[in-house]
Amino acid sequence: MLPFPLVLSFFITVFCSLLSVIAEGNVQCADGGLDWYTNVVGETPCKTYERLRQICDPQYEVGRLNRNTPPDICKRGHECCCNSISFGLSMLCLSCQQGFSHDPTGLDAVNGTYKTYLNNCSPVTNKSFTDDIQAAVCKNNIKIFDDMYDRIFWDDGSWFYEWTRERLSQDLAVNPGNTFTRCGFVSASDNSPTSPALNQTTVGSDSSTSGPSGPPGLPGSITSPSTTPSPALSSASSGSSTGLSGGAIAGIVIGSIIVLGLWAFFIYMWRKRRASQSAPEGPSVGRLFDPQQMVQNTRAGRQEWESLGAGETITRNSNRRVS
Ligand SMILES: *[C@@H]1O[C@H](CO)[C@@H](O)[C@H](O)[C@H]1NC(C)=O
Ligand SMILES: *[C@@H]1O[C@H](CO)[C@@H](O)[C@H](O)[C@H]1NC(C)=O
Ligand SMILES: *[C@@H]1O[C@H](CO)[C@@H](O)[C@H](O)[C@H]1NC(C)=O
Numbered sequence: 405m406l407p408f409p410l411v412l413s414f415f416i417t418v419f420c421s422l423l424s425v426i427a428e429g430n431v432q433c434a435d436g437g438l439d440w441y442t443n444v445v446g447e448t449p450c451k452t453y454e455r456l457r458q459i460c461d462p463q464y465e466v467g468r469l470n471r472n473t474p475p476d477i478c479k480r481g482h483e484c485c486c487n488s489i490s491f492g493l494s495m496l497c498l499s500c501q502q503g504f505s506h507d508p509t510g511l512d513a514v515n516g517t518y519k520t521y522l523n524n525c526s527p528v529t530n531k532s533f534t535d536d537i538q539a540a541v542c543k544n545n546i547k548i549f550d551d552m553y554d555r556i557f558w559d560d561g562s563w564f565y566e567w568t569r570e571r572l573s574q575d576l577a578v579n580p581g582n583t584f585t586r587c588g589f590v591s592a593s594d595n596s597p598t599s600p601a602l603n604q605t606t607v608g609s610d611s612s613t614s615g616p617s618g619p620p621g622l623p624g625s626i627t628s629p630s631t632t633p634s635p636a637l638s639s640a641s642s643g644s645s646t647g648l649s650g651g652a653i654a655g656i657v658i659g660s661i662i663v664l665g666l667w668a669f670f671i672y673m674w675r676k677r678r679a680s681q682s683a684p685e686g687p688s689v690g691r692l693f694d695p696q697q698m699v700q701n702t703r704a705g706r707q708e709w710e711s712l713g714a715g716e717t718i719t720r721n722s723n724r725r726v727s
Pocket of ligand 2: 529
């Protein structure tokens with residue numbers, strides 16, 4: 405009996421982590437072509453782009469970007485994307501999602517693409533953010549290369565991956581530790597304090613204690629159903645939220661609730677079966693839900709569990725006396 409819930413919760417855990425992997429897929433790169441960026445910034449350009457846009461729209465998810473440029477389109481009223489930096493990040497993200505097997509030199513954009521990306525948003529800020537967005541970028545610890553502000557910009561609204569990569573790599577080689585100065589970042593120390601986003605609660609995570617995203621763990625005490633599994637499980641559900649999108653968090657929470665519910669159910673059934681096995685005149689399995697029998701079973705079961713807990717062996721005789 406016991407191995408079955410164990411196996412079941414294993415599969416549910418796998419399912420939950422799959423769910424979070426799928427949700428994370430859009431901010432992960434198809435291959436290692438952008439490792440030069442990810443290794444320095446600590447996240448993919450898609451994640452940087454997503455976090456930037458989440459300043460204005462906490463629900464924003466990067467999704468699958470359009471291979472026909474522009475990869476994404478700014479939303480009216482969203483200052484976060486109404487600038488050339490956001491456009492540049494969306495282009496880097498596109499190459500990240502597509503990978504470099506078909507396009508060894510990344511994906512470029514023709515003249516006029518930036519204008520299409522802006523989608524008549526306002527106010528447009530070329531080569532900078534508005535002051536409040538810049539403040540939020542720093543507050544949220546979003547690392548953006550200095551070069552993404554003023555160097556990586558084409559007046560005709562085009563964009564070139566290979567030029568960008570070379571420019572940034574060169575800068576990293578020449579000015580190591582000095583490529584993120586807009587917020588006073590120094591690459592060498594990644595321990596800058598993190599504070600919550602401006603005017604928003606970071607979706608689903610109050611995250612000082614939560615670790616990196618990952619599959620919710622199985623409870624350590626899985627071999628003994630008499631210990632309560634809930635603390636381990638509920639901490640698993642809250643521990644996997646950092647960096648996950650709202651949908652993924654919801655999925656994990658729902659998954660964890662299902663796991664908890666199934667655990668409760670199986671533990672209940674297991675105790676019941678134990679109770680009926682130790683009381684020979686007890687109910688047949690076919691009458692499990694007879695309320696009167698249930699009360700008797702529960703009483704017998706409890707008695708047995710208490711005895712077990714106290715380290716005593718119980719005999720059938722003592723059990724019979726109870727019921
Ligand atoms: C892009 O460049 C071509 C030729 O260089 C020009 O004909 C066209 O008008 C330009 N388009 C935009 C949107 O600037
Ligand atoms: C920003 O750049 C675009 C494309 O080069 C240009 O059309 C637009 O006029 C510029 N806007 C500002 C406010 O400088
Ligand atoms: C945050 O909210 C305050 C008032 O609620 C507002 O004055 C301020 O401009 C907002 N900041 C941003 C970046 O939205």
